[in-house]
Amino acid sequence: MRLSVSVAAASLLLSSAVTSALNLAQALKADKDLQKVAALNIPQWSQTGNVSYVVCAPTDSNITASTDPKLLGSLTFPGAPTTGEAWHYQIVTDVSGTNTLVWDNYDTTSITTPGIIHLRTGTGTSVNVRNIQADNGLIIVVDKPIPLLQKPSTTLSYLSSVNTDATLVTNSFIKAVASAGLTDNLDALTGYMILAPSDSAFAAVQSQVSALTPAQLKNVLAYHLVPKVMYSTNYNPGILPTLNGQTLDVTVDANGPVYNGKGHHTLADTTTTAGVIHIISAVLIPSNLDSFNGTWPTPVTPSSSAAPAASGTAASQTASAGGASTATPKSAAGSVAASGLVTLAVGALAAWIAL
Incomplete structure (x- = not known):
């Protein structure tokens, strides 16, 4: 079932996350389980001022244990949620326009427990296991790396x-x-x-x-x-x-x-x-x-014909507005209408495994 979430519920997620006075880059480096993601060092993670990002990061052990050679890296997209609308069912696309995922099923009945956020691709689903609040956004630690799009x-x-x-x-x-x-x-x-x-x-x-x-x-x-x-x-x-x-x-x-x-x-x-x-x-x-x-x-x-490689290296990635074009459909069975596309910056898995 796909559920909408109230403003209060979204605020509760942010308040229930582990709070940090560090920015996203510092918070990732400070977490012993996220060193492979931290090494990507996406520029937006260190930005200050009126900016906010969400980073979806698999743990080092999950990256190492994965047998799938075709994986997305860490996902970064702008606009950490402050209202319930930001957490509705959404289609999210990376800056290369080649990788699109579904942000699905935010479960308001278990807001402080794992498994409430689902990132769904064509060949897999990753869910969150814990959250870390940084001063310029939110880190969502997911249970597995996210696969690249397949044919x-x-x-x-x-x-x-x-x-x-x-x-x-x-x-x-x-x-x-x-x-x-x-x-x-x-x-x-x-x-x-x-x-x-x-x-x-x-x-x-x-x-x-x-x-x-x-x-x-x-x-x-x-x-x-x-x-x-x-x-x-x-x-x-x-x-x-x-x-x-x-x-x-x-x-x-x-x-x-x-x-x-x-x-x-x-x-x-x-x-x-x-x-x-x-x-x-x-x-x-x-x-x-x-x-x-x-x-x-x-x-x-x-x-x-192989699936595309992860889009760019950490040094070359940006998180700009835009993404793949979307026409005008109404929500499918049970979907909640979303406010639009969000752009993701994609980390390179090869950089992690080489660590």
């Missing part, structure tokens, strides 16, 4: 491996893409919203899908790809283009966006190198199965 096929396979609910699993969509020979093309997408029907959705139209010709199947799959990155936090009704050249009609109800009057989000805002994945409750069939006016992207070579 769509990897992200969809991960989601299907960690979920058992057929409304959240997309094995049928993955198999359909593979049978059409389009996995590499899907992974080559950039700047797209992927509407991936759940296994439940495919089961409901299995006979119709089974009767499709190979060309028609490709056309149906392309109809689920929107050349625009749109998150669930600010949806408006309208018409969306798709890769196959036809359009989707989007309406909005109490549970969020509805595509062509039947498909709604069952899991929204799963970030990927392609853009964002929304798992939806229906297979969308274009009005003309034999009309395809789009162009599938050319698959990239294996050497260039």
